[in-house]
Amino acid sequence: xxxxxxxxxxxxxxxxxxxxxxxxxxxxxxxxxxxxxxxxxxxxxxxxxxxxxxxxxxxxxxxxxxxxxxxxxxxxxxxxxxxxxxxxxxxxxxxxxxxxxxxxxxxxxxxxxxxxxxxxxxxxxxxxxxxxxxxxxxxxxxxxxxxxxxxxxxxxxxxxxxxxxxxxxxxxxxxxxxxxxxxxxxxxxxxxxxxxxxxxxxxxxxxxxxxxxxxxxxxxxxxxxxxxxxxxxxxxxxxxxxxxxxxxxxxxxxxxxxxxxxxxxxxxxxxxxxxxxxxxxxxx
Amino acid sequence: xxxxxxxxxxxxxxxxxxxxxxxxxxxxxxxxxxxxxxxxxxxxxxxxxxxxxxxxxxxxxxxxxxxxxxxxxxxxxxxxxxxxxxxxxxxxxxxxxxxxxxxxxxxxxxxxxxxxxxxxxxxxxxxxxxxxxxxxxxxxxxxxxxxxxxxxxxxxxxxxxxxxxxxxxxxxxxxxxxxxxxxxxxxxxxxxxxxxxxxxxxxxxxxxxxxxxxxxxxxxxxxxxxxxxxxxxxxxxxxxxxxxxxxxxxxxxxxxxxxxxxxxxxxxxxxxxxxxxxxxxxxxxxxxxxxxxxxxxxxxxxxxxxxxxxxxxxxxxxxxxxxxxxxxxxxxxxxxxxxxxxxxxxxxxxxxxxxxxxxxxxxxxxxxxxxxxxxxxxxxxxxxxxxxxxxxxxxxxxxxxxxxxxxxxxxxxxxxxxxxxxxxxx
Numbered sequence: 001x002x003x004x005x006x007x008x009x010x011x012x013x014x015x016x017x018x019x020x021x022x023x024x025x026x027x028x029x030x031x032x033x034x035x036x037x038x039x040x041x042x043x044x045x046x047x048x049x050x051x052x053x054x055x056x057x058x059x060x061x062x063x064x065x066x067x068x069x070x071x072x073x074x075x076x077x078x079x080x081x082x083x084x085x086x087x088x089x090x091x092x093x094x095x096x097x098x099x100x101x102x103x104x105x106x107x108x109x110x111x112x113x114x115x116x117x118x119x120x121x122x123x124x125x126x127x128x129x130x131x132x133x134x135x136x137x138x139x140x141x142x143x144x145x146x147x148x149x150x151x152x153x154x155x156x157x158x159x160x161x162x163x164x165x166x167x168x169x170x171x172x173x174x175x176x177x178x179x180x181x182x183x184x185x186x187x188x189x190x191x192x193x194x195x196x197x198x199x200x201x202x203x204x205x206x207x208x209x210x211x212x213x214x215x216x217x218x219x220x221x222x223x224x225x226x227x228x229x230x231x232x233x234x235x236x237x238x239x240x241x242x243x244x245x246x247x248x249x250x251x252x253x254x255x256x257x258x259x260x261x262x263x264x265x266x267x268x269x270x271x272x273x274x275x276x277x278x279x280x281x282x283x284x
Numbered sequence: 285x286x287x288x289x290x291x292x293x294x295x296x297x298x299x300x301x302x303x304x305x306x307x308x309x310x311x312x313x314x315x316x317x318x319x320x321x322x323x324x325x326x327x328x329x330x331x332x333x334x335x336x337x338x339x340x341x342x343x344x345x346x347x348x349x350x351x352x353x354x355x356x357x358x359x360x361x362x363x364x365x366x367x368x369x370x371x372x373x374x375x376x377x378x379x380x381x382x383x384x385x386x387x388x389x390x391x392x393x394x395x396x397x398x399x400x401x402x403x404x405x406x407x408x409x410x411x412x413x414x415x416x417x418x419x420x421x422x423x424x425x426x427x428x429x430x431x432x433x434x435x436x437x438x439x440x441x442x443x444x445x446x447x448x449x450x451x452x453x454x455x456x457x458x459x460x461x462x463x464x465x466x467x468x469x470x471x472x473x474x475x476x477x478x479x480x481x482x483x484x485x486x487x488x489x490x491x492x493x494x495x496x497x498x499x500x501x502x503x504x505x506x507x508x509x510x511x512x513x514x515x516x517x518x519x520x521x522x523x524x525x526x527x528x529x530x531x532x533x534x535x536x537x538x539x540x541x542x543x544x545x546x547x548x549x550x551x552x553x554x555x556x557x558x559x560x561x562x563x564x565x566x567x568x569x570x571x572x573x574x575x576x577x578x579x580x581x582x583x584x585x586x587x588x589x590x591x592x593x594x595x596x597x598x599x600x601x602x603x604x605x606x607x608x609x610x611x612x613x614x615x616x617x618x619x620x621x622x623x624x625x626x627x628x629x630x631x632x633x634x635x636x637x638x639x640x641x642x643x644x645x646x647x648x649x650x651x652x653x654x655x656x657x658x659x660x661x662x663x664x665x666x667x668x669x670x671x672x673x674x675x676x677x678x679x680x681x682x683x684x685x686x687x688x689x690x691x692x693x694x695x696x697x698x699x700x701x702x703x704x705x706x707x708x709x710x
Contacts, residue, residue: 059702059706061710068709130556148541152558230545233542234489235492235543235708236535236543236708238708242708243705249359249361
């Protein structure tokens with residue numbers, strides 16, 4: 001009987017396992033293999049050499065670009081966390097009726113009805129030298145000269161990231177907040193805790209899994225991005241994704257694969273560290 | 285949610301849309317017809333960069349020659365890769381001369397017998413002996429004639445002169461320079477050095493396509509007198525390093541507003557006034573102008589950076605398909621396409637045949653550099669110039685006679701590409 005159950009378990013797991021094997025594991029294995037290959041200008045050939053990695057780790061550009069990628073991830077994470085937490089808190093604890101909560105939550109998703117790229121590109125005319133932002137500021141008399149750093153800068157890149165990815169923070173945090181037993185908050189209040197004390201000692205600890213899931217979303221999305229950085233910085237800034245996309249455009253697949261492997265490892269390490277803080281599985 | 289579960293009665297709006305869509309698809313994609321003649325069954329597959337892969341050309345081929353031309357437009361990196369690695373995926377490769385230099389050694393293309401090209405004698409000198417006029421100097425870089433001929437039908441290395449066996453039949457070419465916004469600059473621009481002039485700090489741009497961008501950079505560095513190149517089209521590592529050092533310094537000092545990679549980006553940068561001087565392509569200037577914004581394709585004293593493309597035949601073409609391909613090439617050079625391309629500001633390999641397909645006003649404006657006597661329109665009907673205007677840079681001889689270098693692929697290409705990546709990340 002137990003053997004039979006064992007078999008059924010395997011069969012039930014098989015479809016998902018097969019899909020993951022074919023579409024996740026196999027491509028990653030391919031990428032790792034190709035990262036050791038060699039390339040000419042227009043072809044790649046099988047080999048086992050460390051040239052790609054040697055070049056990668058030997059170039060100061062790599063370190064600078066990985067540094068920039070982590071910087072984008074960190075700043076975006078901090079901003080999306082503050083905004084996302086505030087929005088989720090408002091939705092979960094200030095809005096009383098469930099209908100209203102759902103309605104407002106859907107309002108949050110409205111920007112997602114258009115494509116990622118359009119949401120990003122629409123910032124460009126807004127922030128440009130002769131854009132709405134600069135013209136408004138000038139007409140208010142706040143500034144005399146247009147601000148150049150509004151567009152094609154780290155500022156515009158991070159602004160776009162925050163705009164694109166805040167919802168990924170709101171959703172999981174809102175989700176965990178909704179599951180907090182309201183009687184706990186009442187208990188805290190009855191025990192004489194102030195609003196801030198309730199927030200710090202009750203709500204934040206109970207929301208940690210949501211924060212962590214949101215963090216993983218935002219960090220992986222930002223670290224894997226290349227198109228936002230390209231458009232919003234006017235190709236002037238680079239992150240790891242852009243290194244990879246440049247290599248691919250120039251048919252240097254092995255070099256791109258090596259960079260991708262290093263990026264993958266970096267992201268996995270970051271997530272491993274994050275998971276040390278909170279056990280997500282316990283909370284799901 | 286419950287609404288979805290309702291049974292559908294009669295015609296809903298959605299089902300009407302579906303039916304309409306299907307009907308549309310059916311009418312625009314008719315079932316393949318059976319033809320009596322053999323030529324009509326022939327399908328030639330052409331791929332190349334977007335510039336000359338035009339649906340109008342395919343339609344006209346069907347009308348004039350009877351066979352079908354299937355076109356695929358790709359970016360130049362993909363074109364190179366496909367020509368080099370997938371010889372059976374195409375019959376006709378529409379590629380640039382520098383790509384030919386990379387791809388020819390793979391043996392995927394076959395040389396063409398010039399005795400079968402009716403207008404061969406009328407092809408401009410640039411593509412034959414490299415000289416526009418007998419006394420003109422040959423520019424640096426991958427000049428078309430230097431990779432235009434091989435010794436025989438099976439030749440794998442390029443010949444130094446006309447041999448009767450051509451690698452590519454030239455189809456389209458032009459001279460590129462910097463685009464400027466005269467209204468925002470307000471003074472004459474005469475030299476490539478202006479791209480790095482601190483006066484335009486934060487208002488300059490260059491294209492983020494390494495093989496072309498490096499040439500624009502070289503034009504600037506040479507004009508500044510900072511570097512003297514042996515051959516801009518084939519730099520040494522030291523020359524590459526020195527070039528990037530100058531541009532990295534300028535980038536760190538905030539000279540560039542942005543880099544552009546696609547045609548649209550270059551148009552938007554210029555039209556919005558984010559940038560007042562940048563590397564640009566001829567049709568992009570036209571696109572800015574058609575929005576009513578002044579934009580000039582500024583001729584510069586150091587000359588132009590030029591590029592040229594041509595048609596190559598796949599090695600696997602033979603028999604009737606090969607004959608059809610020769611018919612296509614002869615048709616291509618017979619004038620209709622040339623006229624079409626020249627009315628966009630490009631040049632045709634056999635300008636004199638194109639003349640019959642252009643009005644006197646168009647010929648005067650585009651080729652002879654004369655004042656337009658009437659409105660100049662593009663093949664698609666947009667107004668490009670008013671009566672009395674003159675083409676930037678003047679006549680064909682003025683422009684193509686002032687070419688300083690051709691787009692090229694260097695021996696140190698891979699090194700250059702890595703340096704380019706560093707430059708973008710700097």
